[in-house]
Amino acid sequence: MDALKYLAGYPEHLLSRVRQMIDQDRLGAMLADKYDRPNTVRNDAQLYDYVQALKERHLRKSVPLGKVLYDSRLQVMKHALGTHTAISRVHGGRLKASREIRIATVFRDAPADFLEMIVVHELAHLKEADHNKAFYQLCTHMTSDYHQLEFDLRLYLTHLDLAKR
Numbered sequence: 001m002d003a004l005k006y007l008a009g010y011p012e013h014l015l016s017r018v019r020q021m022i023d024q025d026r027l028g029a030m031l032a033d034k035y036d037r038p039n040t041v042r043n044d045a046q047l048y049d050y051v052q053a054l055k056e057r058h059l060r061k062s063v064p065l066g067k068v069l070y071d072s073r074l075q076v077m078k079h080a081l082g083t084h085t086a087i088s089r090v091h092g093g094r095l096k097a098s099r100e101i102r103i104a105t106v107f108r109d110a111p112a113d114f115l116e117m118i119v120v121h122e123l124a125h126l127k128e129a130d131h132n133k134a135f136y137q138l139c140t141h142m143t144s145d146y147h148q149l150e151f152d153l154r155l156y157l158t159h160l161d162l163a164k165r
């Protein structure tokens with residue numbers, strides 16, 4: 001298995017820096033140092049309030065929220081982020097139709113910034129089904145360092161995988 005599968009599509013100079021961090025066993029410490037705010041959103045009721053608050057702040061006029069829940073069956077890369085390069089129509093379309101937001105359970109135990117990043121991602125899908133330019137503009141409107149957060153989330157997932165080996 002490719003250790004950098006979560007980072008497909010990112011430029012080689014970034015990937016070689018990541019490989020270096022992995023080789024020197026520094027990836028986990030770097031992430032723990034940079035993202036030291038624990039996620040306090042522990043259950044579905046708290047998650048609903050959290051998502052609703054972000055929506056009120058940024059996307060008040062979009063469709064009302066349906067269900068909001070942590071889902072242990074969701075795979076982050078397959079269902080939540082798609083791939084960096086490909087457009088995931090089914091994913092966005094499904095969310096738009098049902099207006100519910102499911103967050104992979106891995107985010108419950110991840111640092112708070114990554115939960116914010118994925119919630120922003122899913123809220124942006126209320127207005128844009130595809131991962132297009134307008135979609136990412138919405139994401140950066142809601143959280144200005146969105147792209148850095150998504151990159152670092154991919155590093156975090158890489159780190160979790162490596163730790164399991």
Ligand SMILES: [Zn+2]
Pocket residue numbers: 080081082088091092121125131
């Ligand atoms: Zn998406």
